Amino acid sequence: MPSSTVENYLKAIWTLQIKDGSDQLVPIGQVAERLSVTPGTATTMMNKLLKKDLVRYTPRKGVALNENGRKAAMQVLRRHRLVETFLVEIMQLDWAEVHEDAEVLEHVISDRLLERMDEMLDHPTHDPHGAPIPNAEGELKSDGTSTLADCGPGTYTLMRVREDQPSFLQWLAGLGLRPGTSVRLTERNLEADTLTLEIPDREDSVQISLPAAQSLLVATL
Ligand SMILES: [Zn+2]
Known part of the structure; x- marks a missing residue:
């Protein structure tokens, strides 16, 4: 499993790409701002992501996830959204109070626990906030x-x-x-x-x- 830092970068890049509604390059400054790090720190990380073959990166232009990166981001999103659903449906926590815990748990839940949670929840398609949950293959249905x-x-x-x-x-x-x-x-x-x-x-x-x-x-x- 990639480190939680790598996963947070993948999530941030994915979110910024979605916002633009395209797979255009996202400026590094925007990634840095979203993660509250300096542009220098974000740029250093880009080289790491490139080496791991998770992104397309052009210095001074920006970054976008490649297919590997997109799949990895979808796995994080799946863990986040299934955890939120589990915390609300099974553990009966308030839907307004589960995001922070999910931000932590999304990086540490094993595949085995995750698939068990998915089963216990009867394979939900949406989290408590109504966001679609990517399936185990990393596909996210466009939700109209x-x-x-x-x-x-x-x-x-x-x-x-x-x-x-x-x-x-x-x-x-x-x-x-x-x-x-x-x-x-x-x-x-x-x-x-x-x-x-x-x-x-x-x-x-x-x-x-x-x-x-x-x-x-x-x-x-
Ligand atoms: Zn959340």
Whole structure:
């Protein structure tokens, strides 16, 4: 198993590549920022990742995962998301409080334990935040979602919350918003950068900010 540092780099590069929606090179500065290290430290690591044949790296241009790197990143993501599901479903922890533990456990859980957890959970396809779990072959199904911030007025089912901060998740739960909830987007106020939502079981409509809406993925299929 690669070291946890290597795994965190792979995860960071993957996340930044996904954000751009492409397999273009990600600038090293962005990788460094995401991992809170200096650009020099990140650059040193790039040579290590190159030697291990996990990335494509062009100095001053950036880095992208190659097929080996993508597979390794998917294994980390699978461990992270299965652990979160296990902590919520089996250990009954609050969904807002499991991310930090998963960040640690994702690097140390053995394949044997992981497959046992997968069995006990009956092979879940999504974690408690609604994120898809890569399968054992490292495939991640594209989930047909877009952020609520990109949607026009209409009714949508919340599929996934792209944010792990406990305070944000508690705020969402307080509003009655969880994966599976269907919400009606009634108005986009572009001057105030807010969206107005109607949420089941609430009489008053709710306004949320555009950045908050960017963390909410809804089904578009
Ligand atoms: Zn998490």
